[in-house]
Amino acid sequence: MRIPWTLLVAAGCYRPAPVPGTPCSDTGACPDPLVCDRGTCEPMSLAPDGGAACACAGATLSCPGVDTACPAACLDAPAPHCAAIAPSNGVDRGRVADVSAPIALEGAITIDTSTGAITGGFTRAAGTGVIAGIEYLQQGALGVFVFHALDVRGTVTLAGTRPAVFLVGTTVAVGGTIDGSAHIGAARATPGPGGGAGAALPAMAGGCGAGGRAASAAPYSDAGGGGGGGGDAGGKGGASGTAAGGGGGPACLAMTLEPLVGGSGGGGGGPGASTTPASGGGGGGALQITALEQIAISGAIDLGGAGGEAGPGSGTNAGGGGGGGSGGALLLEAPSVSIAAAAVLAANGGGGGGAGDGSQAGTPGEDGKRGTAVAQGGAPAVTQASAGGAGGASTTPARAALDSSAGNYNAGGGGGAVGRIVIRSLGPADARGVVSPPPGLLPLRVE
Secondary structure (H helix, E strand, O other), rough: OOOHHHHHOOOOOOOOOOOOOOOOOOHHHHOOOOEEEEOOEEEEEHOOOOOOOOEEEOEEEEEEEEEEEEOOEOOOOOOOEEEOOOOHHHOOHHHHHHHEEEEEEEEEEEOOOOOOOOOEEEEOOOEEEEOOOEEEEOOOOOEEEEEEEEEEOOOEEEEEEEOOOEEOOOOOEEEEEEEEOOOOOOOOOOOOOOOOOOOOOOOOOOOOOOOOOEEEEEOOOOOOOOOOOOOOOOOOOOOEEOOOOOOOOOOOOOOOOOOOOOOOOOOOOOOOOOOOOOOOOOOOEEEEEOOEEEEEEEEEEEEEOOOOOOOOOOOOOOOOOOOOOOOEEEEEEEEEEOOOOOOEEOOOOOOOOOOOOOOOOOOOOOOOOOOOOOOOOOOOOOOOOOOOOOOOOOOEEEOOOOOOOOOOOOOOOOOOOOOEEEEEEEEOOEOOOOOOOEEEEOOOOOO
């Protein structure tokens, strides 16, 4: 026989009461009068041997003797019940029953999406399973972190190669910063988690909409690499004489962000005589945050692409600039999603690198910015060569680099495109902050 909930409270064993629809592993995880039925806490009347019928009244589940406000929705079929979120990308919401401690991330923290390791102000050893109150698992290409409740107060840097998923059983608060952008403490070609790498000739860039490689024409004409594509197309690299610029990568991120992948890398610039031609910028990373109750953001989430490398100087035969990497992918889903006026969500593209000339290098493109301003393309070494194209931001598309003004001068790389931001919630999301690019607003999926 189960111990009455009131006696547990009196004995000092109180824990927050799950509501109907909360994932559970057994009936002991649910307070009276709820039972664990097919993986979620439900009223006894909904269990296979239940008695009296319940009914939905808006978002309230009304059963004999008790009315419950459902955090997501109340559904009538197959029997009246508090619905639970059906997370995107096939993530198993039942995993939230594996963890119970709220987690606060303060200070400087790095989360490795490939191993599950967390270092800095909070530590978690690498490995799957529940460690330090956080579960980590690998689902296909995804690195999934499971929290009971999550409060980001410091600066969280996302590292590794897998797109990141934060699955949270209750609420998420982001008052600090989550940074999954490209080029964090590494080469410009380095992508964020789940993004495509930039490339130097003769390699191809990575990602679903990789920027194209530039061409070279003897003896001095070197074109620019194409910008990576993401939520939009990347900018074309500039041409130099008969040498064609790399094509801008195509738009490739799904409108629903299923599958969850990051931005694409920019293509490499023409090498000239250099043995280290300019590489394109890496694409921004991918992050999905799924909370079963609420997401509130007052800080920043940045998934920007990196600027392309500058065309190198090499004696009398310099090189063209690399293309910018595209912005990455951000998916937020919860019954309630709020973005405060001071908050910033950004998945902007990087600028293309400027062309070199003679022994003088150009300048690299700017990384995707945390806001609505575009990342500028790098300046050329001389005015006859061309600058890199600006990256995409907000509703502004990525820019192509101009062709060089004469056949024996080099060209810059194209700008990287914006990524994609999607918000799924019940009713309109409260989005007062800066969101670049503007979000796609979709209904929350419940079952």
